[in-house]
Amino acid sequence: MSGFKRDWSGNAKRRDGPKPAAKQVVRNAYTPMFESLRNELDEHHDRRERIVKASRDITALSKKIIFSLQRVRKIESQLPANIQSEVDSRLAEIAKLLATIAPEIQGINRYRYARSLMCLEELVEALTFAHYLRTQTLISHAELDPTIEDLTRKGTVPEDETMADASDTAGTAEKPAPPPTAEPPTVSLTQDDYLYGVFDLTGEMMRFATTSTALTGTMAGGGSGEGDGGDDEPRTIVHDMHELGTLFEMLPVGSGNRFQWEKKLEVTRQSVQKVERLGYDRIIRGSERPKGWIPDLSADQGQGDELE
């Protein structure tokens, strides 16, 4: 509504008219060469940008899965239904994101963008944690690969039943994946994605051990698995943490990123010791309280009935 600008000869300038040629670059013998190199670099930068965006979203979703899983109180073959459904819906979103970037990180580009794909570590952490809560075992790299491939494939097929309820939140259709032909490309995990994901798993297990012990009064892993043939005490999370700690202590240090490895190993050691301390406390102080005693805040879970 306001006025408009006029050019030198008094004619109104159009707002959306063709812009004056953007800063004319002086052309010389080398300009064409640089233009073609520019196109190559742009392709790379744009691709990385797309990957970084998706990666950030996948990281956030994975963290949310982990938070949900931290609300689990004991290890059993089925996650509580409400938590399972939270996890499923997040995984569905992750699947879509993975499917969008899958074509970008095939072949030579897998390692090219490895550093922009830190999200995979986070995803490994979430998946290994979920697996631990269900089975009390560590899932191997080889077992995890098909899971992630499966996720990517689900994300590619839009009218999958698991997709139906997943809300379409993030603008995931950044760059639509090419129509799925015979075999849609999938995302592969590198050894480092797996290892560093498992490093972080120890932290989550420590947190889980702490909360579940505080709230249920028993060491996770111990109570529920009784009567499955084991004559000894069932294995607790203390033992599992020791095993994980030993695994990392015994593995040769990857020479690629020694610094990061040492840092993660130190954190793992601390987590192991925290859980150790927890086990010790429970033996010492646990004897002072009746079996099955639980703090008042969760008093609805039935009273301890027998004293030993």
Place this chain on the structure above:
Amino acid sequence: MAPPMIDPALFEQLKTKIEEDTSVRKELDQILDDLNQHVSFTQGLLSRIHSTPRAKYATLLGQVEGGIKKEIETVGKLSAFASQYPYYKYNHKWTRMVQDAIATVILCAWLGGMATDSKPGEVGRLLTLENIGQAFNVPVNLKDRDAFHITVEEYLLGLIAVIDDLSRLAVNSVTLGDTAMAVQISGFIKDLHAGFQVLNLKNDILRKRVDSIKYAVKKVEDVVYDLSLRNLIPAQEAQ
């Protein structure tokens, strides 16, 4: 029987993978040691250009080409070995050295060396990324398969190193009485500077190095200014 927390096979698999990785790195280090040696030697020879009059370029460049030949051989070994593994997994180990090697070849060719049957050597000749690939006998800017190659970034970073060196040569050529050389370098660097402006750069190492070109431009401009002030610019080069 509940399964154990960690499958014993799992540890072995992880261990084997890590050990493989370590031995690949060791072998790479050996090749790169060699490459480093040849590149340093060639760079050393090339630094003599700053005290060599143009008439004696041919002899010097002949020696430099000997060094480059060794570089090319070693890059060939590197290429054969590295192509067995994901390129970008280990690329960071050699990229600096390959950039330096590229720089020696570009500089040598610009000074009139690296003549081939089809292209005679002449001062001022810029090798393109494709030329560099041919010189080293390796692919460039590979996208469709995962093997050793020279990347766009490596070429550009190598080229920037050459610009730095040429700006120094502009000063020294004047000292040696070759003012025409200084003028030619000035024109070349300005053209390249304009060329680099065409790129869309992100905030990375390339951006940082490209930003440094302006200092080289200033350096040669100052030299040319000093020359023109004293009417020392040869007539056919003056514009």
